[in-house]
Structure formats: structure tokens, C-alpha cells
Amino acid sequence: MKRIKNRKKHFQITNPLGFSLFCAMIILAIGLIVGLVFLIKGGYVQQMLNCAKSELNGERAVPTQEAEATPEPDKTEEPSSAPTESAAETPEIGTPEPETPTPPPLEPETPAPNATYDPLKDPDAALHGVTIGIDPMRGGSKNKAEGEYDLAFAKALGAYLESKGATVVITRENNNELSTTKRAKIIKDAECDIALRLFCNHISAKTSGCFVEGTKSNLDFAQLLIDEYSTATGIPKQKGSNKKDGVEKVSNSDDQVSSKCGCPCVRIILGNWDNKSERANLQDEAFQQKMFEGIYQAFLKQLNPTE
Secondary structure, eight states, rough: OOOOOOOOOOOOOOOHHHHHHHHHHHHHHHHHHHHHHHHHHHHHHHHHHHHHHHHTTTOOOOOOSOOOOOOOOOOEEEEEEEEOOOHHHOTTOOOOOOOOOOOOSSSSSSOOOOOOOOOGGGGTTTTTTEEEEEEEEESGGHHHHHHHHHHHHHHHHHHHHTTTTOEEEOOOOOSOOHHHHHHHHHHHHOSSSEEEEEEEOOOTTTOOBEEEEEOOOGGHHHHHHHHHHHHHHHHOOOOTOOOOOEEEETTTTTTTHHHSSSSSSEEEEEEEETTTHHHHHHHHHHHHHHHHHHHHHHHHHHOOOOO
């Protein structure tokens, strides 16, 4: 029996087309191997495995840090609500530049704006603590024109004396007539330190002048008053047999208000109401300031005889 020997088979390609296909397969295999190595080294295989695992678990895969990020389109950065340091330092358009504040003086030279000065609370005011009574005379319908003037002048004089620190009491507030008893009581009840009765004279259109009437105990005060008043206003002192240097002495019964009011009190005749020129001065506000000043200086000397 003939024994069959095994022969080694040798792979041979004799067909050119087959050889070409063989070469292509080798190149493709090499390419696949190279690509697989590249994917493994680049982490893409692991990423694909993670994505597949996430899809199985119902989760969305998150790219790893090593994966190349897909460039996103440019986005406009929204401004932050909190201002940056540069924005805070840059003023808005139209905003004036702040001025450097000037430090206040250590001691202000002038009073604060809208500050109200109250002389009654100022212990240094010349008439601080002094109560003054003013009696405008000749009220009523009989002397209506002069009575209204006497009252208006008394109020104006009172305001002037209050500005010097005094407390002023006026016997009447309207043009009604008032008895001498009531006038004296008003001044006495107010405990006035000094008082003044005032009115204008009626002599003739050609006569001009002023004078003061005083009781025996008030003659010194009367002299002070007429001297200061005539000097301040320029109104001459009236002369007469019953007048001495502008002072006329009267009895207590003739001037019951001055004798019963409980303080130094005299009557001043401001001027001649019948003289048109003098009446114009008596009604002039600027001239009245001179009248106020003369009376005020007389009060100071009467209240402070040593000064």
C-alpha cells in the first residue's frame, strides 16, 4: 500500500489582480492598527466607552478635560450689576465734578442762617430784665387823628425798646378812650420799672417845639428825657414862663397816672401837630428812629444813674 506524504502548502499568488487586493488588505490592516493605537493613546476609545455607558444609564456624557473642546460662538458678556472699580470712579456724563469741601472755621464769625435773635434771652442786652410802660394819650373820637398816631408811635417805640431787651406794656390797644385810673392800674399791675406817657401838642401852625411835664418826684427824669430827645431829633425845646429848659412842673392831681403808677413816669409832648413841617417829621419813619434813640438814651441814664 502506497503511503501518502504530507506536503507543505506554499501560498502563492500568481494572479496580478489578486496580488493587488492582497496588498490593499495589508495596507488597510496596518491603517486600522495605527488608527486604533491613535484612538487608544488619545483617549477617544475611553471616551466612546464612557459615552456608551452613559447612554445605557440614561445620562448624558460629559466630555473629559483631555477631549478637544468645540469652539463656541462668541458671546457678548453681560454687564454685571455691581459696578467695577473703574466704573465707580468714572462719573456719569453731565455729572459735575465734586468740589473739595472747605473745612469749616473753628469759630463762625456770623450767626447761623435763619437764627432768631431774642433780646429777652440775652443777658447782655442793655434793657434786659427791664419792664417799661407806655401810655399813648388822647384816644377817642374827639382826637381821632392824633389819637391814632399816638397809639401807632407807642407800638413802634415799644418794638424798638424790645429790640434792646425790654419787656413793654402798652396801656391801650385801640383808639378807645381810657380813664386815668385804668391807665395807672395797668402800669402798676405790670410792675413796670419806668413809664412814659406821650402825645402831640396843638398850639398854632407857626409854633414848633417839644417839652416834658413831670411831677415833683420826677423832675430829674423829665430833664434827662427832654435833653436827650431834643438833641437826637433837633426839635427845639418850647419856652414859656411855666417851662424851665423844656421842663414843665405839674401837680400830682394834674397827672394822676404818673403819680399813681408806682414807678418814675413823665409826659412828653413829642412836637406840634398843627405845624405841617413838624407833623411830617413826626410821621416819617426815618425821623422816628431819632425819636426812639433819644427816648432810649434817657431811659438808660434814668435806670443807671451812676453810668
